[in-house]
Structures are given as C-alpha cells and as structure tokens.
Amino acid sequence: MNYISLDLELNNNPDGSTPNPKIIQVGISVGNLNDSILLTQNWLIDPFEDIYPFITSLTGITDSDIAENATPLEKVANDLSAIITQYNCFVNPITWGAGDATYLIKEFKDNDIRFPHFGRRELDVKQLYIFLMQAQNKSPKGGLASAMGKLNLPFIGKAHRADVDAKNTLLFYFELLKRQKKLENMVSIIKLI
Numbered sequence: 001m002n003y004i005s006l007d008l009e010l011n012n013n014p015d016g017s018t019p020n021p022k023i024i025q026v027g028i029s030v031g032n033l034n035d036s037i038l039l040t041q042n043w044l045i046d047p048f049e050d051i052y053p054f055i056t057s058l059t060g061i062t063d064s065d066i067a068e069n070a071t072p073l074e075k076v077a078n079d080l081s082a083i084i085t086q087y088n089c090f091v092n093p094i095t096w097g098a099g100d101a102t103y104l105i106k107e108f109k110d111n112d113i114r115f116p117h118f119g120r121r122e123l124d125v126k127q128l129y130i131f132l133m134q135a136q137n138k139s140p141k142g143g144l145a146s147a148m149g150k151l152n153l154p155f156i157g158k159a160h161r162a163d164v165d166a167k168n169t170l171l172f173y174f175e176l177l178k179r180q181k182k183l184e185n186m187v188s189i190i191k192l193i
Contacts, residue, residue, distance in 0.1 A: 002038065002087045005029045005094035005170035006101055006122075007162040009061065011047045014054040022047030023107055024061055026076055027162025029170045030087045033177065037170065038087065042163035043079070046070035059160045077108050077115045084117050091119040096144045096169040098124040125173045132176070148172050 009025035012018045027042040044066055051063050071079075083089075093101045101122045108115040129147045133140035138150075144165060145155040153175055157164035 002030055002032045002089045003094050003123075003170060003173070004084060004087070004089040005166040005173065006104065007096065007166040007169060008100045008103060009055070009059050009160065009162045010103075011049065011051055011055055013052060018052075022049060023104065024051060024055070024066065025059065025162040026080075026104065027164070027166040028080065028083065029163065029167040030083060030089060031170055031174070033174055036174065037167060039083065040163050040167045041079075041083070042161070042166075043071040043076045044069045045073060045076065060158070073107065073111055074113050077113045081115065081117060091117075092121045092123050093118055094170055094173045095122045095124055095126075096165065096172075097126045098122050123173065125169050125176065128176055129172075144168055144172070151175065 005028065007027045008023050009027075010018075010021040011024050012021040023045045024047050025042055025044055028040070029037055030039040031037040044061065046066050051061060051066065056062050095101060099122075101118045105115060105118060126144075126147070130140040133150075142150070143159070145159050145168070148155050148168065148171075151172075153172060155168050156171070157167070159165065
C-alpha cells in the first residue's frame with residue numbers, strides 16, 4: 001500500500017492572525033512500509049502578495065523564489081492527480097496537524113480546478129502522537145521535529161519546507177505503524193498462552 005503525505009506552507013503573520021493565509025508551497029511525499037520513500041516533491045505557489053518577512057525567515061522562501069519558480073495552481077492539481085494515480089495512493093493523505101488537505105481542496109475549488117482525490121479525511125500523525133504520549137503520561141507538546149526526537153527518530157532536512165515536512169511526516173507515520181504492528185503481534189502471541 002502506497003501512502004501520500006501532504007504539507008503546506010502558508011503566508012501568515014507571526015501570530016497566525018492572517019485571515020485565510022495564502023498557500024506559498026505544497027509538498028508531498030509518497031512511500032510504503034517496504035520501500036520507504038518513493039518520491040518527494042514540492043511546488044511553489046504565487047500568493048499574489050508579498051511574503052511576510054517572518055515566513056521568509058521560517059521557510060527560506062522569498063518573493064524572488066516565487067517570481068522565478070511558481071507553478072500555476074491548475075498544474076499542481078494535475079501533477080498531484082497524476083502522482084496519486086501512478087502510485088495508487090491510499091485515499092486519505094497523511095498530515096501533521098489536520099487541515100492541509102481540506103485547505104488545498106478548498107483552494108482548488110475556489111479556483112474552479114477539478115481535483116477528485118483525498119476523500120473526506122486526513123490521517124493526522126500529530127493526533128496519533130498525542131494519543132501515544134498521553135497513553136504514556138508524557139507531555140504531547142511540540143512540533144514534528146521534537147516529536148520525532150522523543151521517539152529517537154531523526155528529522156531529515158530543514159523544517160518548515162513543505163516537501164521536507166511531508167517526507168518526515170510520512171517517515172514518522174511508518175514508524176508508528178511498525179510500532180503498532182509489533183504491539184499487535186505481541187497481543188496475538190499473549191492470547192496463545
């Protein structure tokens with residue numbers, strides 16, 4: 001089974017107060033438990049406004065990056081559709097913190113772009129992580145990199161780049177899935193005793 005993880009970078013004030021912040025980067029990663037990561041890709045999106053200095057310092061994405069490398073939203077939708085079809089990805093994307101898939105689908109819809117993917121749900125790795133930490137009476141606070149660190153998993157790359165975050169989210173999901181498979185195996189063995 002192939003999975004696709006999705007991450008968005010948005011043009012937002014430092015306090016997160018921008019109403020309907022614009023997407024400036026879409027990142028995805030595709031993989032499975034056997035082969036790990038098969039593809040990681042990103043697209044810069046023109047928000048048709050200046051990038052906040054805070055966002056540039058956080059993501060490294062500048063106005064000139066957008067001017068030189070932005071991809072039309074319709075092409076992003078077509079590329080994503082082709083990738084999802086080619087790799088026969090599970091219907092729901094993997095995300096860190098729910099909402100990115102809904103946000104992207106709304107952006108496509110608002111621009112009259114057809115995108116018949118992602119279903120109605122996201123598999124939110126952050127919720128799985130919070131559940132796991134609460135089950136162990138540990139603090140569930142922290143972002144993706146610190147959460148991975150708590151489980152001795154390396155965060156690979158520079159955080160707050162959509163493709164890097166998507167890849168690490170998918171790797172984290174695979175690690176949680178492997179962990180659960182081991183637990184389920186142990187339960188099965190215990191039932192036999």
